[in-house]
Amino acid sequence: MKTAYQGEPGAYSEAALLAYFGDRSSPVACRTFEAVFAAVETGECTNGMLPIENSLAGSIHHNYDLLLAHNLHIVGEYFLAVRHCLVALPGAALQNIRKIISHPQALAQCANFLGSLPGVTSEAAYDTAGSVRLIREQGDPQVAAIASNRAAVVYGLPVLAERIEDHPQNYTRFLAVAPSPVMRNGESKTSIVFTLRNQPGTLFKALGVFALRDIDLYKIESRPLIGQPWEYLFYIDFAGHVDDINCKRALEHLQEMAPFYRLLGSYARHCFDDLQEAS
Amino acid sequence: MKTAYQGEPGAYSEAALLAYFGDRSSPVACRTFEAVFAAVETGECTNGMLPIENSLAGSIHHNYDLLLAHNLHIVGEYFLAVRHCLVALPGAALQNIRKIISHPQALAQCANFLGSLPGVTSEAAYDTAGSVRLIREQGDPQVAAIASNRAAVVYGLPVLAERIEDHPQNYTRFLAVAPSPVMRNGESKTSIVFTLRNQPGTLFKALGVFALRDIDLYKIESRPLIGQPWEYLFYIDFAGHVDDINCKRALEHLQEMAPFYRLLGSYARHCFDDLQEAS
Numbered sequence: 001m002k003t004a005y006q007g008e009p010g011a012y013s014e015a016a017l018l019a020y021f022g023d024r025s026s027p028v029a030c031r032t033f034e035a036v037f038a039a040v041e042t043g044e045c046t047n048g049m050l051p052i053e054n055s056l057a058g059s060i061h062h063n064y065d066l067l068l069a070h071n072l073h074i075v076g077e078y079f080l081a082v083r084h085c086l087v088a089l090p091g092a093a094l095q096n097i098r099k100i101i102s103h104p105q106a107l108a109q110c111a112n113f114l115g116s117l118p119g120v121t122s123e124a125a126y127d128t129a130g131s132v133r134l135i136r137e138q139g140d141p142q143v144a145a146i147a148s149n150r151a152a153v154v155y156g157l158p159v160l161a162e163r164i165e166d167h168p169q170n171y172t173r174f175l176a177v178a179p180s181p182v183m184r185n186g187e188s189k190t191s192i193v194f195t196l197r198n199q200p201g202t203l204f205k206a207l208g209v210f211a212l213r214d215i216d217l218y219k220i221e222s223r224p225l226i227g228q229p230w231e232y233l234f235y236i237d238f239a240g241h242v243d244d245i246n247c248k249r250a251l252e253h254l255q256e257m258a259p260f261y262r263l264l265g266s267y268a269r270h271c272f273d274d275l276q277e278a279s
Numbered sequence: 280m281k282t283a284y285q286g287e288p289g290a291y292s293e294a295a296l297l298a299y300f301g302d303r304s305s306p307v308a309c310r311t312f313e314a315v316f317a318a319v320e321t322g323e324c325t326n327g328m329l330p331i332e333n334s335l336a337g338s339i340h341h342n343y344d345l346l347l348a349h350n351l352h353i354v355g356e357y358f359l360a361v362r363h364c365l366v367a368l369p370g371a372a373l374q375n376i377r378k379i380i381s382h383p384q385a386l387a388q389c390a391n392f393l394g395s396l397p398g399v400t401s402e403a404a405y406d407t408a409g410s411v412r413l414i415r416e417q418g419d420p421q422v423a424a425i426a427s428n429r430a431a432v433v434y435g436l437p438v439l440a441e442r443i444e445d446h447p448q449n450y451t452r453f454l455a456v457a458p459s460p461v462m463r464n465g466e467s468k469t470s471i472v473f474t475l476r477n478q479p480g481t482l483f484k485a486l487g488v489f490a491l492r493d494i495d496l497y498k499i500e501s502r503p504l505i506g507q508p509w510e511y512l513f514y515i516d517f518a519g520h521v522d523d524i525n526c527k528r529a530l531e532h533l534q535e536m537a538p539f540y541r542l543l544g545s546y547a548r549h550c551f552d553d554l555q556e557a558s
Contacts, residue, residue, distance in 0.1 A: 204490035
């Protein structure tokens, strides 16, 4: 069983994949998110693991668009606590570091830490794990990288500082995708995508199919409808399984008013509160 | 009267600014969106012009976050038709072009055109107008840039091909911002931002304050609430002016249920349908 992820060994996506699938799956690195979808569609991999939202930076909108463009099913979710480390060469000391490289978003999330190091410059790199590979290849003890603890382990390099992110509430939600839906397994969550007619009150009515049945919404995301400027696709996550009678009726009700509708998947809800207390 | 925009002379933002303000304002180029806000806040510029949404790529989420982080008012909007051109050195011919550079999003929007040129490579650059400056500086007649017609005019270079974008429905909505609100002027649109309690049905109830008063919504956008994972800020654009009695009552009603609420501005609606027919 192989699972595709975007990035290099040591990427946060790989960490999420290993935490979610455990020993059942071996990670396959892909250069782009498109390549992750392709790897699962061609059968090269049984699953894919995709970041969909970060609690500080927001949704990864490109992956919403790809969920729509491809025909995979969401079969699970996982919340990963994003804990940045400063990784350097063996023997390097924090006071001798002159340059720190990483993905621009990781650099931005460690702005306070970077600001506390006088005379140190920061430089954008392609990704977090890749920046650790880069400092190992270049061999300059004055250059360090910001990445996951796992990236340090993968490249056998020491960690000079841990939990250097500005904000402790830094989590990324990942989706597991597969060619077929999964059997119901515990408390469920369902993801759908739909369009509405461009008329007053349509979004209110659409949300009514859930609210009037006391179905809790977790998330609403809008994306442009290509070719129809200022009309939108709506992505909604809600509590419950598509086979629950109230969810089934809510979705039938929604389809009465939605010109386009697709079920993206019903899957086991990952309890975020437990994770938050543990981390 | 000076207006700040992000990018270099010839940028689409500069074109939007000139179309909206006309001769009343002279453009001031800023390197970042943050710098645009700063230029208006410090009084260096009287206005700023910011892209907020593209009809193919979606919202420019960073500018939503900056509207919240700063205390400027939205005083107007403008829809710009994005028409990409291939710009090259004088005397260059399309069949001799070997490399095309531009902002990654402009390259992506011209994928069909790029695919029709065998043996031509594409390369990402910092921005569209900047890539025109670059080809002029480098002086290689085999290298061309994708940018606006205005960028070709600014740098005095010929256009080899026009309207090379894949999709004709390519528009960007821009917001004009200023330190103070404007007087009512024609048909209005209002933008607000608010939070809701994390309870079932709250978004449905919030949209109800508009739907039950027949107030038309144009747009809803959600952004993460920092420090409260999986809770959101909602940005809504709706038809009407904050001083209209039904809008005033809807916003009072919304504030009964919103822990946080801010008016971003009431401003003259730019009629998109007229623009679409003209272009």
